[in-house]
Amino acid sequence: MRVMAQMGMVMNLDKCIGCHTCSVTCKQAWTNRAGVEYVWFNNVETRPGQGYPRRYEDQEKWKGGWELNKRGRLKLKAGGRVKKLFGLFANPIQPELKDYYEPWTYDYKTLVDAPLGDDFPVARPKSLITGKDTKITWSANWDDDLGGTSEMGHLDPIVEKVRRESEDKIKFEFEQTFMFYLPRICEHCLNPSCMASCPSGAIYKRVEDGIVLVDQDQCRGWRQCMTGCPYKKIYYNHKTGKAEKCTFCYPRIEVGLPTVCSETCVGRLRYLGLFLYDADAVTAAASVTDPQDLYQSQMDVLLDPNDPAVIKAAREQGIQEDWIEAAQKSPVYALTKVYKVALPLHPEYRTMPMVWYIPPLSPVVDLLRDQGHDAEDKDVLFGAIDALRIPVEYLAELFTAGDADLVTGVLQKLAAMRAYMRGISLGNDPDESIPASVGMDGATMYEMYRLMAIAKYDERYVIPKAHAEQAHDLEEMGCSLDFDGGPGMASMGTSPFGEASGRPTPVALETFNALRDRQTSDSVAGADTLAGRVNLLNWDGNGAPAGMFPQKHPTEPPVDAREDALEGGSS
Amino acid sequence: MDIFLWGVLPYVMVVILVGGSMWRYKFDQFGWTTRSSQLYESKLLRIGSPVFHFGLLAVIAGHVFGLIIPQEWTEAVGMTESIYHFNALFVGTIAGVGTLAGISLLIYRRRKTGPVFMATTKNDKLMYVVLVAAIVFGLWTTLASVFWPDHDVTYRDTVSPWFRSLFIFQPDIAAMAAAPTSFHIHTLVGMVLFMVWPFTRLVHAFTAPLHYLFRPYIVYRSRDKGASVAPRSGWSEVGTRDRDTTKR
Numbered sequence: 001m002r003v004m005a006q007m008g009m010v011m012n013l014d015k016c017i018g019c020h021t022c023s024v025t026c027k028q029a030w031t032n033r034a035g036v037e038y039v040w041f042n043n044v045e046t047r048p049g050q051g052y053p054r055r056y057e058d059q060e061k062w063k064g065g066w067e068l069n070k071r072g073r074l075k076l077k078a079g080g081r082v083k084k085l086f087g088l089f090a091n092p093i094q095p096e097l098k099d100y101y102e103p104w105t106y107d108y109k110t111l112v113d114a115p116l117g118d119d120f121p122v123a124r125p126k127s128l129i130t131g132k133d134t135k136i137t138w139s140a141n142w143d144d145d146l147g148g149t150s151e152m153g154h155l156d157p158i159v160e161k162v163r164r165e166s167e168d169k170i171k172f173e174f175e176q177t178f179m180f181y182l183p184r185i186c187e188h189c190l191n192p193s194c195m196a197s198c199p200s201g202a203i204y205k206r207v208e209d210g211i212v213l214v215d216q217d218q219c220r221g222w223r224q225c226m227t228g229c230p231y232k233k234i235y236y237n238h239k240t241g242k243a244e245k246c247t248f249c250y251p252r253i254e255v256g257l258p259t260v261c262s263e264t265c266v267g268r269l270r271y272l273g274l275f276l277y278d279a280d281a282v283t284a285a286a287s288v289t290d291p292q293d294l295y296q297s298q299m300d301v302l303l304d305p306n307d308p309a310v311i312k313a314a315r316e317q318g319i320q321e322d323w324i325e326a327a328q329k330s331p332v333y334a335l336t337k338v339y340k341v342a343l344p345l346h347p348e349y350r351t352m353p354m355v356w357y358i359p360p361l362s363p364v365v366d367l368l369r370d371q372g373h374d375a376e377d378k379d380v381l382f383g384a385i386d387a388l389r390i391p392v393e394y395l396a397e398l399f400t401a402g403d404a405d406l407v408t409g410v411l412q413k414l415a416a417m418r419a420y421m422r423g424i425s426l427g428n429d430p431d432e433s434i435p436a437s438v439g440m441d442g443a444t445m446y447e448m449y450r451l452m453a454i455a456k457y458d459e460r461y462v463i464p465k466a467h468a469e470q471a472h473d474l475e476e477m478g479c480s481l482d483f484d485g486g487p488g489m490a491s492m493g494t495s496p497f498g499e500a501s502g503r504p505t506p507v508a509l510e511t512f513n514a515l516r517d518r519q520t521s522d523s524v525a526g527a528d529t530l531a532g533r534v535n536l537l538n539w540d541g542n543g544a545p546a547g548m549f550p551q552k553h554p555t556e557p558p559v560d561a562r563e564d565a566l567e568g569g570s571s
Numbered sequence: 572m573d574i575f576l577w578g579v580l581p582y583v584m585v586v587i588l589v590g591g592s593m594w595r596y597k598f599d600q601f602g603w604t605t606r607s608s609q610l611y612e613s614k615l616l617r618i619g620s621p622v623f624h625f626g627l628l629a630v631i632a633g634h635v636f637g638l639i640i641p642q643e644w645t646e647a648v649g650m651t652e653s654i655y656h657f658n659a660l661f662v663g664t665i666a667g668v669g670t671l672a673g674i675s676l677l678i679y680r681r682r683k684t685g686p687v688f689m690a691t692t693k694n695d696k697l698m699y700v701v702l703v704a705a706i707v708f709g710l711w712t713t714l715a716s717v718f719w720p721d722h723d724v725t726y727r728d729t730v731s732p733w734f735r736s737l738f739i740f741q742p743d744i745a746a747m748a749a750a751p752t753s754f755h756i757h758t759l760v761g762m763v764l765f766m767v768w769p770f771t772r773l774v775h776a777f778t779a780p781l782h783y784l785f786r787p788y789i790v791y792r793s794r795d796k797g798a799s800v801a802p803r804s805g806w807s808e809v810g811t812r813d814r815d816t817t818k819r
Contacts, residue, residue: 081784088780089624090609090617097610097686129611130685196788199780204792217600220778221607238611238690241604466794 003303003314005323006190006210006275006354007248007463008332009262010342011183012452013360014414015269018145018181020044022261022270026185029260030247035239037103037128040140041246042261044183048156048394049143051182053099056232057157057346063093064230065193065349066286074287074350076196078227084199091223095232101138103128112549129238146179158397162390165402178363178391182398183269185261186233186246187345187353188212190277190301191286194245197228203243208466209274210354211248219243230349254466262461271451273330273462274323275354276303276314286350291401294347301352302337305330326464331451332356339440339448341410343399358452359395359407361414364388376422378434381415413438413448421449576759577747581737584762591769592777605775611686615676623673629666630709633659638734642727656725660717667710674703698771705764708757715753730754 026042045051059065063078078084078093106123114121127134143152153159188205192212195203202218203225205211214225214234221241225234234245249259253272257263262270278301285297303310305327314324327333335342335358342356364384368375375381385392385408392411396404420434420442435445451459596603609616637659645655678699681687716725733747747758768774 085780085783090613090620092617094609094613096613130689132685191789195790198790199783200778201780201782201786201790204790207791207793209794217603219604220775220780221604222780223607223609236607236610238608240601241606242601 001281001303001310001313002279003276003310003317003319004210004279005208005314005319005327006277007188007253008273008275008330008336008354008356009185009259010271010332010335010356010358012269012271012358013180013182014358014362015267016044016181016183016360017267018044018046019266020141021264021266022183023140025260025264026246029249031244033239034128035237036235036244038097038100038140039235039237039244041233041235041244042183042185043140044181045141046144046146047180047182047398048149048153048159049146050152050155050157051184052140053095053232054138055155055157056095056230059230059349061093062095062230062232063227064232065228065346065351066191066196067350068287068289072287072289074191074283076193076228077230078197078224084197084224087224088199088222091227093227094223095226097129097238098138101140101142102134104134104136146177149177158394161397162393165393178367178388178394180360180363182357183261184231184233184345185259185355186212186248187231187351187355188246188248189354190279190282190298190352191350192229193349193351194225194229194234197224198222198243199224203234206250209250209253211250211253212245213247213250214243214245216240216242216244230346230351231353253463256463256465258461258463268460271331271335271455271460273332274305274327274464275330275333275336276305276310276319276324276327277301278303282352286352291348292403294350295344295400295403295406298344298347298352299337299340302333304337305333320464320467323464326462329462331455331460331462334448334451339413339444339451341413341448343406343410345399346401347399348401357399358414359399359410361411361418363391364411364415365418376418378416378419378437381419382412385411385415409438413440416440417445417449417452420445421453573744573748576755577733577744578742580759580762581742584766587766588768591766592774595769595774596777603774603778604772606690606772608681608684608687608690611690612680612684615680615684619673619676619680621673622669623677626666626669626671626673629662630670630706633663633666637726638731641731641735656716660713663713664710664717667706667713671703671706671710674699674706678703694771698767698773701760701764701767702773705757705760708753708760712751712753712757715751726750726754730758 022042023040023044027040030041031037031039040052043052051057056062056064059077065077066074067077069075076084079087104125104127107126108123110121111123125134125136126132143149146153154163188211190210192203192205195205195212198219199222200218200220202215202220204213204215206213219242221236221243223236223243225243226232226236228234234243236242237244249257249261252259252263258270258272262272281301285301286294288294288297305311305314305324311324314327315321332342336356341358343359344353344356346353361381364381365375367388368380368384373380373384389404392404392407393402395411396402396407400406416434416438420431423429423431423434424446430442432442435442440448642652646652681691681699712726729746729750733743733750736743736746747755
């Protein structure tokens with residue numbers, strides 16, 4: 001047994017209101033740069049829907065993840081090492097920009113600069129890739145809130161599969177519609193296929209917390225990881241020629257703060273905490289024959305942090321006491337292994353994803369309430385879960401490789417919790433038969449309710465800090481001050497070998513310098529670094545970039561010039 | 572002049588190629604990438620790029636064969652001059668034409684696909700000029716020997732001995748000077764190519780990921796190990812090492 005620690009996340013889908021705050025804050029924090037305009041480390045998909053990039057779940061097309069070969073051993077679905085090397089010169093299966101979308105901005109300047117005329121001036125969409133006029137035909141969440149579902153609902157790979165298997169139609173008429181949101185980040189898998197696909201070996205899993213990162217220095221832009229990741233959560237920065245991915249906000253995690261997406265989540269649906277797992281058991285667990293056994297085998301890899309044998313083994317592996325303690329208090333461990341309500345996304349890809357989901361009961365509840373039933377009565381709910389075959393099967397394709405019974409079991413637990421707690425809230429004696437009907441006892445069910453309904457900040461996010469004695473080695477500080485020009489070298493800018501070549505600026509330094517620039521500079525921040533491509537998403541609020549605000553009077557100097565003069569005078 | 576071109580320049584080239592690559596590898600890891608444009612356009616790339624790259628590998632193999640293996644050796648294994656020549660021309664022409672066709676398609680794509688052209692730097696353009704010139708002149712030497720066979724002076728008697736003599740630091744300048752002009756031009760352009768090489772995107776060839784065949788699939792890296800940069804020489808930390816970290 002080789003015990004390792006893994007940061008994990010659980011998302012309670014019942015609470016997601018689809019506001020995209022996580023996506024926007026994540027984008028502002030990580031991908032508001034040229035080259036990654038189309039990159040969403042965190043995105044929120046409406047299901048049923050095609051997802052982002054379009055139809056990424058169709059692995060017959062994209063060949064992501066692992067499969068078993070004839071001898072029952074794990075093999076990359078896109079092919080072995082030799083095949084990958086032969087595909088190096090042009091990746092045979094790589095999503096193109098059109099599978100994501102062509103990022104754009106608007107020509108706001110025309111709105112104010114257009115000469116007087118009979119027609120209203122129009123802010124034309126301009127492609128951020130070519131700079132030319134473009135026609136907007138798709139975006140990261142074009143089918144948000146089931147937009148266009150009547151036309152394109154059948155393009156959801158899961159809908160396709162459920163329909164084929166049930167020889168039935170998922171109806172998209174309003175009265176029969178079910179809908180929920182699925183926020184997605186990198187899964188920080190235990191058995192990542194992106195990592196296995198990388199010819200350079202630039203993608204690595206951190207020993208300490210299991211966060212999967214791309215070494216930006218070592219990445220050579222072979223693009224095999226884009227194919228390898230079945231969740232399509234590795235993106236290609238088309239300016240720097242490097243792969244980028246969700247970092248689990250490691251600079252925040254290292255100091256005990258939750259990720260930006262968790263911190264800003266309006267519905268407070270995300271939980272962060274540690275798993276302890278047996279690293280030696282991962283490959284065997286990912287190799288079980290029946291895909292429907294993968295959920296259980298993945299659960300078996302996770303170790304009980306209260307088991308003395310596990311604690312002893314963890315200590316032998318050098319896991320510190322406060323980390324073991326954090327693993328014991330971990331909300332993600334409780335939701336996955338103790339209450340068994342959180343499920344992995346697409347276990348059939350055999351990557352052992354470590355971002356888990358509590359499937360939504362709300363489609364069932366909403367339907368019942370709309371039809372005038374008592375949506376908090378246990379028997380009504382249980383009956384409805386059984387009757388609403390399509391949503392359950394759909395969820396099963398997402399979370400359990402099609403095992404509908406497992407999803408039903410989880411939904412029944414959630415339903416039982418509703419019914420049990422309603423009884424208590426109404427001042428009745430707790431009805432112990434309700435938790436018993438789903439194999440729980442009243443006390444456990446109450447704890448689960450507490451964690452899911454009213455847990456506070458420090459109960460939802462149990463994040464042990466990286467060790468202080470290792471602080472001088474923290475990733476972003478380790479490589480900091482020893483490059484030419486020292487910390488004053490704020491931005492990378494352009495250099496003779498293409499955009500952003502040269503030594504990278506560590507995250508903390510970059511932030512520090514950006515903040516200082518913002519506070520002290522006389523000119524519009526970002527005008528140089530963003531190469532003139534300032535839009536509402538990447539504008540930092542300082543100054544007035546050209547074309548963003550109207551001129552007060554045609555003869556006056558442009559707004560930004562005046563602003564500059566003003567700021568120059570005041571600072 | 573001959574002394575400079577065939578006695579000095581090759582060594583200057585090696586110094587720039589090796590020194591430049593080492594310097595860039597040290598200074599510019601982040602810029603060391605293929606800078607692939609497949610995200611913008613895939614259809615033409617999927618034809619042009621493999622044709623070009625595999626053609627180029629064949630061309631490199633041909634150069635190794637022609638330049639390094641002495642004529643006596645091939646004759647010793649019973650390969651007559653004419654058989655050798657026919658093979659070299661036949662295979663060489665196919666590889667050369669393939670390479671040229673591949674890069675032509677790639678350049679056409681680069682010019683005609685808006686986003687790809689936008690992402691083309693001046694550095695890239697210079698590199699393309701030199702690279703295409705090297706290929707064209709190389710193909711020219713091959714074709715010239717087909718259509719205007721001049722069996723008195725073949726490169727195996729002139730260029731190859733000179734090339735081999737470079738390694739023992741006694742360049743056979745006379746041999747190279749006797750080679751046809753087409754070979755002179757091709758060799759010069761080739762040397763220019765190797766001199767700009769470290770400063771262009773071509774460096775990606777030096778990190779061809781052959782180690783992928785042997786490395787384990789899953790890569791674990793410790794935060795401590797992956798992060799720490801060796802302190803500069805003459806600089807050591809104040810104090811003692813932390814006991815907890817050294818205990819492990």
